[in-house]
Amino acid sequence: MANRDELVIIRGARSGDAAAQLALGKLYLFGGASLPQNMPTALHWLCRAATQGVEEAWQLIGANIPFEVAQPARAQALQWFVRAAQEGIPAAVRVLAQLRRVDAAPPAAAGQGRKAAVPAAAQRAAPSPSLEVPASVPEAWRALEGEQDADQDELLRLRTLAAQGGDRDAQLALGLHLARMNSEGDRLESSSGTVNFKRALRWLAQAGEQGLADAWFAMSRIYIRPEFSQRSASEAHACLERAADMGHSGAQLECGIHAWRARRGAEDNDVRAVFWLQKAAAQGSVEAQQALERISPAPPPAGWADPLLPLLTRDILSSQPLLAARIELAAMFRLTRAEALLLDVKAADQGHCLVVDIRASYGRSKRRLVLVRTAAERQKLDRIVRLFELVDVDMEGNYRQRLYRLKSWLGADMMAAA
DSSP: OOOHHHHHHHHHHHTTOHHHHHHHHHHHHHOOSSSOOOHHHHHHHHHHHHHTTOHHHHHHHHHHOOHHHHTTTHHHHHHHHHHHHHTTOHHHHHHHHHHHHHHHSOGGGGTTTOOOSSOHHHHTTOOOOOOOOOTHHHHHHHHHHTOTTOOHHHHHHHHHHHHHTTOHHHHHHHHHHHHTBOTTSOBOTTOOSOOOHHHHHHHHHHHHHTTOHHHHHHHHHHHTOTTOTTOOHHHHHHHHHHHHHTTOHHHHHHHHHHHHHTTTTSTTHHHHHHHHHHHHHHTTOHHHHHHHHHHSOOOOSOOTTGGGGGGOOHHHHHHOHHHHHHHHHHHHHTOOHHHHHHOOHHHHBOSSEEEEOOTTTOTTOOOEEEEOOSHHHHHHHHHHHHHHHHSOGGGGOSHHHHHHHHHHHHOHHHHHHO
16 A cells, blocks of 8 residues: 555646656656556556656656567557657667567567457557658648648648658548548548548557647547447547547546546546546636536635634644644635544545545535635645644544534634634
8 A cells, every 4th residue: 555655646646747647657667665566557657747748757668668568558658769769768779679570560470360468549559661751742731731622632642641751730630531530520421432440540540649639539539439340448438538638628528527427436536537627627618617517516605614714823823733724624625614624634635626525434424526726725735735744643533522622722602603
């Protein structure tokens, strides 16, 4: 089980903090105080940190992740091995060469008919060798793409050449053309020609590996198509999460809604749902904002703890720091008195929200989520969490003792009014 410091890092990583993702990746890469070494998990968190621009993350990937771990996660990790190899990291050069040899191997040599363990999305992500094309081709393709009366045959020829030359926008456009869909995953009924989902996935995966979230989102749409022979809900969700991680608002909304609907399968799915919905809402998604308001309604304008804040004198702050902190939490997040006094503050903090769950000590209560809505709330909560990390909470006693202490320090009359 993770210790207290590691739990803080885990919460930060899950909330999207790049530094915490790097730190968690290192813990799993080398082994922590209580976390075992786990290379696949280390690769996952280092890739997420690298996606947010942390150079040390992809350097660690290139220097430490072996081929056996990299191969199953090829679609996620390839770009970081490429970058590390370009920087001259020897281990990255070796792994990259191995990955490319597997890509170039004929189907029979890859397993003699045995089903590969690599996810389908990763298998189809293997890019063809890029062709040397004139630099003017991508420019010509873009120019023709913008013309309403463009020659479609010439447009397709230039788009294909640009895609083969490694132009990610052309790869995305070609993949969508082959799937006969738009970037939202809607079928283009007016489009002529035969749908070829397998070829579409190949080009979309190459565009996705070059950082286009739209490509991963389109792949998720293909994998849930009932007419696709390799339809896979798990592959669709993996691609959807990849798009969401890269900032695709629609994917974030879908991930949030999916997690919320699956909350009975795993209790922390509601926390994950709120995480994705907040990301989508921050990008202007009205549907995500409405979902958040249903999950965690806006707090009332005033609460029982508000009149108590002026009574938190220097004497109380120094002699009863945890009590004062709980009153601050109650005022900030509109907690009930029982919630404020019984909440396990460190376990409740999930970065983007507070899990208020005191059912073990107060049977009449219900588990609920409270959103951390502003930077000011986040700063105050960080300060309070650090306080609880430094002080032994056993000194607080049970609920009766905490309630007695609250009444004793702040006065029965004021408590009755509150």
